[in-house]
Amino acid sequence: MNLQHLNKKIDAYERLMRLDKPIGILLLLWPTLWALIIAGQGKPDWIIVLIFITGTVLMRSAGCVLNDLADHRFDGLVERTKHRPLITNEVSKKEAYWLAAGLCIAAFGLVCLMNRLTIYLSVAALFLATTYPLTKRFFAIPQAYLGIAFGMGIPMAFAAITGGVPSVAWLLMVANVFWAMAYDTEYAMIDRADDLKIGIKSSAITFGRFDVLAVMLCYMVTILLLITAGQQLALGYGFYGGLVAAAVVAIHHYGLIKGREKSQCFKAFLHNNWFGFAVFAGLAVHYLMQYQQ
Numbered sequence: 095m096n097l098q099h100l101n102k103k104i105d106a107y108e109r110l111m112r113l114d115k116p117i118g119i120l121l122l123l124w125p126t127l128w129a130l131i132i133a134g135q136g137k138p139d140w141i142i143v144l145i146f147i148t149g150t151v152l153m154r155s156a157g158c159v160l161n162d163l164a165d166h167r168f169d170g171l172v173e174r175t176k177h178r179p180l181i182t183n184e185v186s187k188k189e190a191y192w193l194a195a196g197l198c199i200a201a202f203g204l205v206c207l208m209n210r211l212t213i214y215l216s217v218a219a220l221f222l223a224t225t226y227p228l229t230k231r232f233f234a235i236p237q238a239y240l241g242i243a244f245g246m247g248i249p250m251a252f253a254a255i256t257g258g259v260p261s262v263a264w265l266l267m268v269a270n271v272f273w274a275m276a277y278d279t280e281y282a283m284i285d286r287a288d289d290l291k292i293g294i295k296s297s298a299i300t301f302g303r304f305d306v307l308a309v310m311l312c313y314m315v316t317i318l319l320l321i322t323a324g325q326q327l328a329l330g331y332g333f334y335g336g337l338v339a340a341a342v343v344a345i346h347h348y349g350l351i352k353g354r355e356k357s358q359c360f361k362a363f364l365h366n367n368w369f370g371f372a373v374f375a376g377l378a379v380h381y382l383m384q385y386q387q
Contacts, residue, residue: 106184107193110162111155117364119154121277124370125270126150126247128377129263132327133255136381142208142254149204150247156197157223157243159190164227172288211253219246230294237282237297241274242267262326269319276312276344277366279305280351283359306352313344313369320373329380336376343369 112118126146130138162169162180166187169175179185185193198220205216222243229236245267252263275297282289282298283305289296301308317337324333343365350362 106179110159110179110185112158117367119151120367122154122244123150124374125245126251127374129248129251129266131377133252138255145204145207146251149201152197152201153223156194159194160224161227163190168292168294171292172285174285208254209257212250215250215253222246234295234300235297236295237275237278238271240278241271244274245270262323265319265323269316272312272316276309277363279309280359280363283354284356310348317341330383332379332383333376336372339372340369343372
């Protein structure tokens with residue numbers, strides 16, 4: 095194998111894992127960071143933080159590979175996905191299975207550094223990540239299932255730091271489900287025509303002409319649940335300032351998606367990084383102000 099061929103293979107692996115598109119990692123990472131900073135009361139153990147960040151990258155990458163394996167028969171029929179490495183035969187299915195297995199093993203190795211409860215929760219997280227692609231065959235709103243899968247870092251973070259999973263962790267997880275339904279419906283609006291042709295289910299199809307309204311309601315419920323969590327945790331004005339910023343981001347998304355143009359819907363999806371960041375920034379400001387008093 096010459097160097098040029100090796101570089102092409104590495105590039106194909108990177109695209110298969112979506113390392114060239116970090117938005118998925120960020121959307122998975124922000125709720126985990128919310129939980130880590132809350133569980134650590136503003137001062138989480140940086141070793142644990144590093145383990146969770148690395149694990150997030152590994153599992154997001156594994157999830158993308160498994161998703162492409164599950165959707166192999168459909169991706170060639172969808173404009174957005176027809177150039178993925180498995181479709182263009184840049185990566186074989188055997189290589190993809192080995193890659194997914196290696197990523198999962200590496201992630202589990204990191205989790206094994208944590209306590210027993212965190213390890214148990216990681217098994218549930220792995221199950222959700224591997225079965226999500228299948229839900230698009232029969233579940234009317236697979237984005238809700240994705241939200242649960244993407245939110246498993248929340249109870250795992252609390253378990254790793256505190257040794258338990260308090261009720262507020264599950265409240266944050268439900269908030270994440272609604273946030274995922276909002277941003278992934280924006281994403282699904284791009285593929286709606288293709289999904290209808292090939293029989294894939296999505297929230298954009300299920301919500302139909304009420305898709306924009308549904309997205310905005312999901313944002314609203316997310317923020318209301320985060321307010322409730324803030325009240326339970328007795329968080330201060332810094333946190334609520336972050337939620338105001340997140341609400342402004344959500345309102346901006348309405349302006350982007352109301353015309354249902356594919357490019358604008360994709361722009362709104364990508365912009366959700368700032369929603370997650372706004373919530374985290376609010377938490378960071380709260381704890382910074384708390385420790386300065």
